[in-house]
Amino acid sequence: MIYAKFHTKCGDRIKYHKSSSVWPGIKFAEPITKPFIGWIIGNGKKIDFWRDTWATSIPLREHIDLPNHLWKLCTAKVSDFIILDGWNFPTDISLSWLWV
Numbered sequence: 001m002i003y004a005k006f007h008t009k010c011g012d013r014i015k016y017h018k019s020s021s022v023w024p025g026i027k028f029a030e031p032i033t034k035p036f037i038g039w040i041i042g043n044g045k046k047i048d049f050w051r052d053t054w055a056t057s058i059p060l061r062e063h064i065d066l067p068n069h070l071w072k073l074c075t076a077k078v079s080d081f082i083i084l085d086g087w088n089f090p091t092d093i094s095l096s097w098l099w100v
Contacts, residue, residue, distance in 0.1 A: 044078030054078060 006014055039054045041047065047054050050061040050071070061071065081089050 041078055041082070044080075044082050047078040049076040049078050049080065050074045052078075 005020070008014060039047070039052075041054065051059050053059055056063075061074075066074075081087055
């Protein structure tokens with residue numbers, strides 16, 4: 001519902017101000033609820049590994065200095081790294097997470 005209010009029929013964000021009677025309440029409750037909000041990964045097929053904030057408070061993409069044209073090649077979903085008994089990250093990705 002909120003998505004539809006602030007996006008065009010094509011899916012682009014609106015570029016004008018639109019008041020909301022709900023937003024002040026959401027903004028007030030955010031500091032209280034944020035520590036208890038998280039991602040339900042499920043099978044991970046809908047979660048963009050690099051661009052969604054599923055692992056940290058900012059997307060993993062923001063931690064890596066990579067030219068924009070190469071980001072088009074980064075299409076991994078979280079499901080690509082889930083195995084039966086846990087996670088299966090390539091070594092170079094695991095090492096890059098040591099500082100995140």
